[in-house]
Amino acid sequence: MIYPIVKYGHEVLEKQTKPVVDFDGNLEKLVADMFETMYAANGVGLAAPQVGISLHLCVIDTTTGEDPKTKLVLANPVIVSMEGEVVQEEGCLSLPDFRVKTARPERVTVRAQDAHGKEFTMSGEGLLARAFCHETDHLNGKLFIQHIGRLKRESIKRKVRKMMKAGEW
Ligand SMILES: [Zn+2]
Numbered sequence: 496m497i498y499p500i501v502k503y504g505h506e507v508l509e510k511q512t513k514p515v516v517d518f519d520g521n522l523e524k525l526v527a528d529m530f531e532t533m534y535a536a537n538g539v540g541l542a543a544p545q546v547g548i549s550l551h552l553c554v555i556d557t558t559t560g561e562d563p564k565t566k567l568v569l570a571n572p573v574i575v576s577m578e579g580e581v582v583q584e585e586g587c588l589s590l591p592d593f594r595v596k597t598a599r600p601e602r603v604t605v606r607a608q609d610a611h612g613k614e615f616t617m618s619g620e621g622l623l624a625r626a627f628c629h630e631t632d633h634l635n636g637k638l639f640i641q642h643i644g645r646l647k648r649e650s651i652k653r654k655v656r657k658m659m660k661a662g663e664w
Contacts, residue, residue: 498532498546502664503590503655507544509636512551515570518612526554526568526610534560538588540626542633545589553630557622567617572607572631575616577624585625585639593651595643603627 501507515522525548533541533554542553555567579601586594603624606616619627629639640648658664 496528496531497535498528500532500536500541500588501545501547503587503638503640504659504664505547507547507549508589508633508638510544510549511636512544512549512634514551515608518570518608518610522552522570523610525550525552529554530556530566533588536588539622540630541588542630544633544636551634553634555623555626555630557626568610569605569607569627569630570610570612572605572627572634574603574627574631575606576604577628578602581621581625583625585629587629587639590638590640590651590655593640593654595640595647595651597639597642599625599628599642605631 529541529546532546537559539557539559540553540555543550551571553569553572555569556565558565577600580598581601582596582598584594585597601624602618602620604616604618605627608614632639640651655664
């Protein structure tokens with residue numbers, strides 16, 4: 496099932512999420528639906544709050560579905576270390592059409608559980624490191640625009656408000 500993606504302005508995106516405790520069939524279904532939703536939107540990552548579910552869960556695939564081996568499920572992820580810095584354009588499915596140069600660590604190690612509850616630790620660089628940060632931010636109620644300059648952020652907020660008024664958001 497493809498979920499509608501929740502856009503910026505919805506309170507679920509700015510809330511701390513609840514931990515995943517039940518690694519059952521419902522979670523499996525949700526994970527499958529999140530991948531389907533992410534691929535349909537051509538995204539490389541999707542967090543549960545973006546489908547309206549306030550749960551500490553995200554999916555990532557930096558190949559956008561080209562290579563099934565790169566599919567990642569992160570339940571209860573925590574960033575345990577980061578190194579370096581890269582500034583690159585970043586976007587978010589909840590803020591469609593806004594892409595802004597955003598500084599992120601170059602290398603990130605994350606600890607999480609997979610869809611069956613098994614704990615793992617994984618390191619990533621470049622786009623994967625960026626995705627780890629972007630998605631774990633979502634689970635803590637944060638959006639990427641909190642990492643950009645205030646003026647740029649205010650300009651995006653203004654444009655969104657305008658679109659909301661016009662019924663285009
Ligand atoms: Zn996002």
